[in-house]
Amino acid sequence: MVDYSFTEEQELFRESMREFCAREITPKAEMLEQAKEMPEEIIKALAGFELLGMMVDPEYGGLGTDPVTLGIAAEELGRADPSCAVPVFFLVVNSWSYVLNKYGTDEAKQEILPKSVKGEQFVGIATTESDIGSDLGNMKTKIRSEGDKYVVNGEKMYISGIGEATKYSGGHVTLAKMTDAGTRGLSLFYLPLKDTPGITPTYIEELGREGISFGGFNIENVEIPKRYLIGEENKGFYIVHEGYELARGLIGLVCVGAASKALDNGIAYIKERKAFGKPIGKYEGIQFKLAEHYVRIQALRELTYKALWTYDQEMKGQASRFDVSMAIAMSKSVCSNWAFDAINDVMQWQGAFGYTKECPDQKALRGVRSFTLAEGSVEIMKLIIARELLGKEFLAYR
Numbered sequence: 001m002v003d004y005s006f007t008e009e010q011e012l013f014r015e016s017m018r019e020f021c022a023r024e025i026t027p028k029a030e031m032l033e034q035a036k037e038m039p040e041e042i043i044k045a046l047a048g049f050e051l052l053g054m055m056v057d058p059e060y061g062g063l064g065t066d067p068v069t070l071g072i073a074a075e076e077l078g079r080a081d082p083s084c085a086v087p088v089f090f091l092v093v094n095s096w097s098y099v100l101n102k103y104g105t106d107e108a109k110q111e112i113l114p115k116s117v118k119g120e121q122f123v124g125i126a127t128t129e130s131d132i133g134s135d136l137g138n139m140k141t142k143i144r145s146e147g148d149k150y151v152v153n154g155e156k157m158y159i160s161g162i163g164e165a166t167k168y169s170g171g172h173v174t175l176a177k178m179t180d181a182g183t184r185g186l187s188l189f190y191l192p193l194k195d196t197p198g199i200t201p202t203y204i205e206e207l208g209r210e211g212i213s214f215g216g217f218n219i220e221n222v223e224i225p226k227r228y229l230i231g232e233e234n235k236g237f238y239i240v241h242e243g244y245e246l247a248r249g250l251i252g253l254v255c256v257g258a259a260s261k262a263l264d265n266g267i268a269y270i271k272e273r274k275a276f277g278k279p280i281g282k283y284e285g286i287q288f289k290l291a292e293h294y295v296r297i298q299a300l301r302e303l304t305y306k307a308l309w310t311y312d313q314e315m316k317g318q319a320s321r322f323d324v325s326m327a328i329a330m331s332k333s334v335c336s337n338w339a340f341d342a343i344n345d346v347m348q349w350q351g352a353f354g355y356t357k358e359c360p361d362q363k364a365l366r367g368v369r370s371f372t373l374a375e376g377s378v379e380i381m382k383l384i385i386a387r388e389l390l391g392k393e394f395l396a397y398r
């Protein structure tokens with residue numbers, strides 16, 4: 001039997017995270033709905049509690065912590081902000097600053113990471129375009145080498161953190177095509193958005209997560225220094241998955257946090273609300289749903305912490321990247337839908353009130369729905385699982 005139980009340090013961290021969230025996040029969750037981008041005071045609070053760049057090396061101001069501890073923070077933030085905006089800000093900055101930390105050049109790391117850890121520079125991810133999301137090998141954005149710089153042309157769309165990057169001098173870890181070799185011809189680099197000539201940002205209103213901005217940007221003859229390349233040229237597709245897998249694991253725990261909080265709300269409600277002379281929690285029709293959702297969310301919790309533990313094992317050379325892909329895809333393939341179903345039933349238990357904007361659970365419903373797509377769709381996760389079960393020769397797109 002493998003032991004992946006929490007350490008004493010991790011248990012203490014969870015306690016302090018819950019206190020931090022009660023103090024700094026929950027009371028501010030309302031303001032996020034009008035914000036349209038992450039309010040500066042929340043970014044400062046996250047940075048002040050050393051939650052940005054947790055897996056960044058201490059020499060760049062980070063904590064150099066492990067993925068499971070990062071997952072604990074994600075779960076607690078998921079409980080605290082039902083809209084999921086703060087957890088998304090947290091997981092995007094952490095996952096992509098980790099990739100920069102691992103594969104970026106020394107100069108780029110010195111320049112970007114100390115600021116992102118302090119919340120002064122947003123680090124996002126931009127792979128998706130209007131015409132492609134899952135099928136990265138067919139992307140249109142191009143990068144070419146020209147003397148001591150790279151030149152980039154194209155567009156990115158449906159990207160989180162456009163406003164944060166332009167306001168806080170941040171940028172996005174970006175994937176573009178260097179040669180026509182499909183996924184083997186993609187390169188990854190850091191693209192600063194603020195005041196960069198040739199970058200035109202656009203904004204889109206999404207269904208939930210009002211506290212983080214969403215949109216895209218056009219890229220017209222944008223010149224970037226060679227120090228912004230992340231890893232080797234044409235290896236971007238492989239490197240980007242290390243960030244995506246970390247982010248997907250954190251998303252699993254955001255869903256656990258959001259659904260657990262909704263179930264707590266639901267339990268309190270069904271004990272009080274009476275219909276036909278009894279609290280509705282006395283009826284089996286409600287109890288069975290509660291039991292089913294509780295089991296699913298606990299199973300998801302176990303599955304996801306194990307996946308992040310596997311990620312940690314891989315970092316220590318004790319698991320393969322395929323082990324990580326499989327474990328993470330298992331969690332990401334169900335987390336959004338299971339959390340959605342649980343939250344949806346909690347709303348149903350609350351009758352007409354559950355369908356009002358005053359019900360906090362509706363924000364959670366809209367928030368977790370984003371994760372059926374963001375950072376890799378449910379269907380693509382199932383393809384990864386099937387690839388591991390059947391072998392690469394069964395991949396439909398090969």
Ligand SMILES: Cc1cc2nc3c(=O)[nH]c(=O)nc-3n(C[C@H](O)[C@H](O)[C@H](O)COP(=O)(O)OP(=O)(O)OC[C@H]3O[C@@H](n4cnc5c(N)ncnc54)[C@H](O)[C@@H]3O)c2cc1C
Nearest residue numbers: 125126127128132133134158159160370373374375377379
């Ligand atoms: C809220 C939100 C935030 C996001 N933030 C970012 C971000 O910060 N950065 C970023 O780069 N992207 C971001 N995305 C984009 C996200 O990564 C893409 O939506 C996702 O990868 C799917 O791509 P697509 O939307 O182009 O759908 P497509 O790839 O066009 O797919 C359309 C549908 O077909 C399904 N499908 C595709 N291929 C197959 C197949 N072989 N078998 C079965 N079904 C298939 C998909 O699962 C999907 O349901 C975000 C999306 C959302 C909704």
